[in-house]
Amino acid sequence: MMLSERIAYFYQAASISFAISLMLNLQPVIVLSLYLMIFTTIYVLFASRELKNISENLFTSSVIVNPNPSKTGDDVRIRAAVTSIKKNLPAIIVLDLEGLEIVKGDRAWSGLLGDGEASLDLVVKSGDPGIKFAGPLKIAVMDPLGVVVKELKIHPRIPVFIMEAERLPSHPSAYSSLSYPVIGLSKNQFIGADHEYRISQLQEAEAPAKIIDWRKTAQRDDGRVYVKLYDRLMKGDIAFGIGSGLEIILPNGSKVYSEIIQGILAVALFHLEEGARIWLIRWVEGGKTSALLVERSRAIDAPEIPSIKSLIHITRLIDERELAFLKRLSSQGITVKLILIDLGADLLKISREEWVKRAADLEMGRLLEKVKSLDISYAVASLEDFGECLRRILAYRRTI
Structure with a gap:
């Protein structure tokens, strides 16, 4: 809990006024400032006792994204709704957005939570493919005078999948986390219900x-x-590693990292629909990793690499520290399968000049030399063939 912004400024001004008047011995101002400070403090104590019992359990919330996945540049409708068990509760509701541009609507609502639901209706879009986020949904509840504020997160982030038209699956659907869907359509060892x-x-x-x-x-x-x-039935996690050397743009304007993410989504969306959890483990500059857990109805940042049995790692092996990282994972009993992205093949499709051919040969030689020291199964794929390579590995789970 904290003071509202305007009351915090008021309390600060009263404190400064009291200090200055005390130094200048201004009796009326001293008494007035002290009275205001004491009155505000007493009110805050009583108001805090009322808000202390307010928790996430008093609210029912839903966030619906439609369509999801969606095409780049297309409108995506988001509806967030909140109902409260406690009536006549002053509140401000805010939906955070990450990577999404608001086309229509407002992501904030303020008023009294009563018998009906408070809702936010937005139209958003994104010109860049990838995983964007709607949420978390936050609520700030206040006392009747708006002096004390208590902030709560009442709904997790929802992943919004943005893909180019030719990569989009043929059956887009809406996702809601109001009630988690029953999962599982098959007995696949990666996916399925209980x-x-x-x-x-x-x-x-x-x-x-x-x-x-x-x-x-x-x-x-x-x-x-x-x-x-x-x-x-068995269900499990599918872990994808995104390694070094992918944050580049080819001469034809293709963004390598964006193409990799879209390739992963094109395969992973079907597994998400059947209840699998997708881990995205990204190698970041400085030798660290970040992990994101993506489920059908939420996305969670993980503080460390989860306990997984296998990892499909996509990389160009630019960072030497990444080699030690992969060796460590392999020594921990994690089955690591590498997909080495050979950009030389993609460059040759843009230009057939001699220097491009030499660069492509050097790139292939560098990749093979790096991977020899790892003793890890691997496949080499161009950016164009990456999606098919990934699909084969997941479909057959074979040694490559």
């Missing part, structure tokens, strides 16, 4: 009522009870 119905068979021992197949039991005249059997 259980899937397989068959009903005769009961061999006393079974809980929830697993009895009542319909099949009722259809039999022999009095025997049938129970449902379920297969335990």
Whole structure:
């Protein structure tokens, strides 16, 4: 909790006035300033007791993004709604946006939370492909006079996937985290729900009522009870590493990093729809890493690399410290698969001049020399073929 901005300025002014009048021995000003400070302090103490019991559990919130994923430059509609159990509560609601430009609407709402819902309706867009964010959704609740403010985060960030038209999947859909969807459509080891119905068979021992197949039991005249059997499905995390040397622009204007992100999204979106969690582990300048957990309905920054079993790492191996990082991951029992991005092949499609051919040969030689010291399975792919290479690795999970 904290003082509102205008009350903080007022309290500061009263304190300065009290100090100056005390030095100049201005009795009326001393008394007035002291009275204002004491009155404000007492009111803040009482107001703080009222706001102390306000928590995230008093609010129901939803953020809906439609369509998601979306094309670059297209309008994306965002609706955020908040309802409160406590009525007549003065509040300010703000939706943070990252990488998105507001076309229409306002990302802030202020007023009294009553019987109805408070909503924000926005139209946003982005000209750059990648993962943008809507949220977190924040609320600042106040006392009736607006003296004390308590800020709360009532909804996590939602990833907004922006892709170029030719990369966009054929079935875009809206994502909402008001109620998390039931996940899983298959038995793939990366994706899937918790259980899937397989068959009903005769009961061999006393079974809980929830697993009895009542319909099949009722259809039999022999009095025997049938129970449902379920297969335990596996779901897991898919981890992608984004290495060094990708923050460059080719002569034809293609942004390598943007193309890599779009290639990952084109493959990962289908896994997200089936309940998988996607980790994006980025190698940043200075030898550090940042980790982002992307789920269907939220995105979370992680303080460190998660406990994962495998990692698909996309890189050009520019930073020497990245080699030590990959060796350390491999020594920890993590199965690392490298996709080396060979930009020489992409440059040759732009120009066939002799110096370009020599540069392409040197780049390929450099990549092979670097990767030999790692003893890690790898594939070499051009920027154009990267998406297909990634899809094959995920589909077959084979050694490359």
